[in-house]
Amino acid sequence: MCGIVGYIGTKQAYPILIKGLKRLEYRGYDSAGVAMISAGGDLNVYKAKGKVDNLIEYCGDKDVSGSIGIAHTRWATHGEPSARNAHPHYSRSHNLAIIHNGIIENYADIKTKLQANGIEFRSDTDTEVLVQLVEYIMVKKNLSLLESVQVALHQVVGAYAIAIVDKRDPCQIIAARKQSPLVVGIGENEFFLGSDASPIIDYTDKVVYLEDGNIAVIRLGEELKVISVLGEEQDLKVKTVDIDLGQIEKGGYKHFMLKEIFEQPECLKNCMRGRINVEGNHVTLSAMIDYHRQLLSAKRIVIVACGTSWHAGLIGKQLIESLCRIPCEVEYASEFRYRNPVVMKDDVVIAISQSGETADTLAAIHLAKEQGAFIYGICNAIGASIPRATDTGTYIHVGPEIGVASTKAFTGQVTVLSMLALCLAAERNTIPPELYQQIVKELTLIPGKMEQALKTNGQIENLAPIFTYARNCLYLGRGYNYPLALEGALKLKEISYIHAEGYPAAEMKHGPIALIDSEMPVFVIATRDRLYEKVISNIQEVRARGGRVTALVTEGDTQIQKFADHIITLPDTLECFQPLIASIPLQLLAYHIAVCKGKDVDRPRNLAKSVTVE
Ligand code: M6R
Numbered sequence: 001m002c003g004i005v006g007y008i009g010t011k012q013a014y015p016i017l018i019k020g021l022k023r024l025e026y027r028g029y030d031s032a033g034v035a036m037i038s039a040g041g042d043l044n045v046y047k048a049k050g051k052v053d054n055l056i057e058y059c060g061d062k063d064v065s066g067s068i069g070i071a072h073t074r075w076a077t078h079g080e081p082s083a084r085n086a087h088p089h090y091s092r093s094h095n096l097a098i099i100h101n102g103i104i105e106n107y108a109d110i111k112t113k114l115q116a117n118g119i120e121f122r123s124d125t126d127t128e129v130l131v132q133l134v135e136y137i138m139v140k141k142n143l144s145l146l147e148s149v150q151v152a153l154h155q156v157v158g159a160y161a162i163a164i165v166d167k168r169d170p171c172q173i174i175a176a177r178k179q180s181p182l183v184v185g186i187g188e189n190e191f192f193l194g195s196d197a198s199p200i201i202d203y204t205d206k207v208v209y210l211e212d213g214n215i216a217v218i219r220l221g222e223e224l225k226v227i228s229v230l231g232e233e234q235d236l237k238v239k240t241v242d243i244d245l246g247q248i249e250k251g252g253y254k255h256f257m258l259k260e261i262f263e264q265p266e267c268l269k270n271c272m273r274g275r276i277n278v279e280g281n282h283v284t285l286s287a288m289i290d291y292h293r294q295l296l297s298a299k300r301i302v303i304v305a306c307g308t309s310w311h312a313g314l315i316g317k318q319l320i321e322s323l324c325r326i327p328c329e330v331e332y333a334s335e336f337r338y339r340n341p342v343v344m345k346d347d348v349v350i351a352i353s354q355s356g357e358t359a360d361t362l363a364a365i366h367l368a369k370e371q372g373a374f375i376y377g378i379c380n381a382i383g384a385s386i387p388r389a390t391d392t393g394t395y396i397h398v399g400p401e402i403g404v405a406s407t408k409a410f411t412g413q414v415t416v417l418s419m420l421a422l423c424l425a426a427e428r429n430t431i432p433p434e435l436y437q438q439i440v441k442e443l444t445l446i447p448g449k450m451e452q453a454l455k456t457n458g459q460i461e462n463l464a465p466i467f468t469y470a471r472n473c474l475y476l477g478r479g480y481n482y483p484l485a486l487e488g489a490l491k492l493k494e495i496s497y498i499h500a501e502g503y504p505a506a507e508m509k510h511g512p513i514a515l516i517d518s519e520m521p522v523f524v525i526a527t528r529d530r531l532y533e534k535v536i537s538n539i540q541e542v543r544a545r546g547g548r549v550t551a552l553v554t555e556g557d558t559q560i561q562k563f564a565d566h567i568i569t570l571p572d573t574l575e576c577f578q579p580l581i582a583s584i585p586l587q588l589l590a591y592h593i594a595v596c597k598g599k600d601v602d603r604p605r606n607l608a609k610s611v612t613v614e
Contacts, residue, residue: 002087002101003029003073004182005199006163008173008220009190013069014059016192020199021052021071026249026402029073030081030382034059035088035097035165036066043167045097047086068170068220070163070193072099075400076382078107079124089128091135092119096145096166098131101195102159102180105274110155130156134164146217149174153215153229158273161210163193176215176229184208184216184224186238191218197241198249205241255601257403257495261587262454265447267398267408268580271415272444280444281437287376287392288423294374294391296427298348301326302341302373304333304364305352306611308406308490309413313352314483315579316417322576323425323439333364343371350376350420351393354401354409355610356384365389378416380409394420403602404609405495407587410487411450411580418443418576442574446581449571453584456568460585463550463566464592470498470521474512475586476505476542477525478535484525484579488586495594495604505538516547523589524564525582528554529575539563552582 003024007013017034032055033047046062048054052073072087079085088097104110107126110133115121119132130152138148145166153160159179166172175182175193185192185200185207192200197207208224210216214234217225226234253259276283288295301320303313310332317328331341333351337360343349349368353361356379365375365386377386377393380401387393396412422440425431431439467473473492477485486502493500503512505524516522522542526535536559542549543563551564554572561567568585594601 002075002195004099004101004161004163004193004195005071006069006173006175006193006218007190008068008171008218009187010067011190013066014064016203017069017071018052018056019202020192020194021055021073023198024073024195025052029075029400031076031083031086032071032073033086033088033099034064034069034071035099036064036069037165037167037170038063038066041167041170043090043094043097043165045088045090047083047088049081049083049086066170068165068173070097070099070165070173077103077395077397078126081382085123085125087125087127089123089125089131091131093135095168096131096135096164098127098134098162098164100127100130101161102178103270103273104130104156104160105158106156107158126158130160130162131164145169145172146174146215149176149215150229150231153178161195171220173218174215175210175218177210178212182210182216184210184218186224189221191220191224193218196249196251201241206238207241208236208238254595255403255591257405257407257591257601260401260403260408261584261591263399264408264411264584265450265454267412268415268447268450270397270399271412272419273397275419276440276444280441283419283422283426283440285394285419285423287394288420288427291374291392292427295348295376295424297346298326298374299346300344301328301348301350302343302368303328303330303350303352304336304361304368305330306333306358306360308410308487309352309354309358309361311483311487311490312410312413312417313350314486315414315480316350316352316421318480319417319421319576320424323421323431324428325430326424331364332360333358334360337363337367341367343368343373345372347373348376349373350378351386351390352378352413353386354380354406354413356381356386357610358386359611362386362389378413380412402609404604404607405491405587405590405601407583411583414580415443415446439574439576442577446573446577449573449581450584452571453581456570456585457588459568460588461592464589464596467521467593468596470519472515472520473498473500474508474515474520474522475500475502475525476508476522476535476538477502478505478531479529480576480579481525481527481582484582484586485523487583488523488525488590491587491590492593494607495590495601496597496599497605498593505535508538509541513541513545516542516545518546518548520547522547522549523586524549524551525578526551526553526560527570527578527582528557528572529578536560536563552585
């Protein structure tokens with residue numbers, strides 16, 4: 001996600017800030033900016049879209065002097081990636097500047113109130129709302145910066161890590177956090193700030209990790225002070241950082257892929273935040289409100305995507321058809337674009353893409369658009385080419401995905417498709433209200449169940465060496481779990497280079513069963529659902545041919561262990577959400593097998609994260 005850097009001391013801030021921003025580049029971002037208070041008392045803010053190098057170029061002829069400053073790399077959540085929306089943001093008077101990570105959920109309400117008081121906004125961000133609110137409180141109530149921040153933070157709902165400076169007080173940075181990390185580095189008569197320790201470790205190993213709800217008062221020449229939002233002074237827990245840079249970037253995980261697998265419960269909460277109400281019984285998607293007529297008049301939905309996003313689309317098809325009773329087709333974007341497809345005016349085309357830059361998906365969108373379809377995007381990268389080319393859409397908000405093997409984007413895509421299907425079903429009255437509420441509620445429980453599923457990591461790590469010998473593997477599933485079988489196989493192929501195929505379990509007897517022998521690992525998703533008994537029969541067919549079965553089962557299952565060599569137990573959920581839970585052990589399996597084989601998990605051979613060519 002976004003990155004924060006700050007400095008106050010006796011050195012020039014700009015080079016430290018820029019070096020810090022570069023350190024945070026691994027997190028992915030779309031724009032960057034810096035603010036310094038010069039010796040003459042000017043608060044200079046400079047911002048640029050794209051890489052930190054663009055910012056450096058932009059600052060080339062500017063006054064970057066000053067020994068206090070804050071800097072930011074942005075991963076857009078509100079407002080397109082642009083210099084205008086990049087941080088830092090000035091307050092109305094230009095006395096204050098703020099940087100912020102996280103999402104202010106009630107920003108729209110606060111913005112409306114501030115606008116009613118004559119405050120004009122210069123960006124589309126939730127962040128600017130916060131700095132304007134702080135200044136509004138400062139002026140209206142005649143409070144100090146610290147007091148105003150305290151009052152403002154009481155009014156905001158959401159997650160934040162912020163740093164704020166006031167040009168009238170060039171010896172102070174106020175920083176605060178809630179659900180978004182923030183670290184203060186303590187040097188000799190200088191302080192550093194970072195969203196993790198990577199921008200700090202070159203200068204000091206003494207750090208304080210701010211805790212949720214705490215505010216740091218960083219004043220030059222004074223001890224660091226940490227207080228709660230209520231103003232109570234907190235004990236300073238100074239820690240010594242003893243980790244290398246690579247470790248910090250990966251949050252202590254060995255690879256980005258593992259980090260991203262473990263991030264999924266949090267990612268799905270972010271994905272649902274502001275879309276499912278606090279009672280957990282109603283979903284609202286802004287696209288549904290803004291384009292109600294176009295979406296409700298869909299006679300058919302066509303999903304176009306590639307790779308993992310296509311697998312998410314296959315799950316989306318089942319959700320849309322069973323909950324909304326709208327015919328839905330799923331197409332490989334690369335095939336769709338070249339096969340002269342029939343596209344009708346009342347079609348809604350859903351384009352799914354993590355990167356938002358996949359060339360085939362983009363071309364499929366253009367083709368469908370030319371033929372009059374309404375285009376809905378489901379993307380992760382804000383402001384990328386695909387969200388720009390679509391009529392509307394929903395971001396999955398899972399943060400930058402760095403590992404080439406897609407993990408958290410897949411579950412984010414399935415979550416958005418679930419929310420979309422629920423919205424459409426409610427509007428079309430295709431499911432009873434009680435069932436609608438039950439499904440929404442269950443969706444809100446998925447992050448907790450994912451946490452449980454992640455506990456299989458140790459077991460899977462121990463199992464992985466058993467499979468490294470394999471040259472081929474088969475993944476079987478039925479219903480909602482069939483696309484997951486495809487996804488499990490894709491994960492294994494791309495990072496371990498073991499050939500793997502996913503199949504609908506019952507289809508096996510029409511061909512692939514010929515491949516089964518004692519050297520062929522077969523992974524079966526056999527969670528409890530309508531087709532459970534049938535999947536047991538499919539497992540027996542594999543066993544009868546000497547196949548080695550590893551089954552993913554629902555907790556409490558007593559039947560499958562009789563037929564399987566290994567079982568991995570998962571929490572129960574509704575059938576339609578089983579792929580969200582069962583994807584975790586399959587991702588972990590691919591990961592640990594690839595690690596055992598010594599493969600470059602995050603950068604597998606021949607693959608690119610963003611496929612911008614045909
Ligand atoms: O960025 P996109 O979702 O459009 O990318 C589509 C595929 O290239 C992508 O899902 C690919 O299959 C992944 N490497 C799978 O892990």
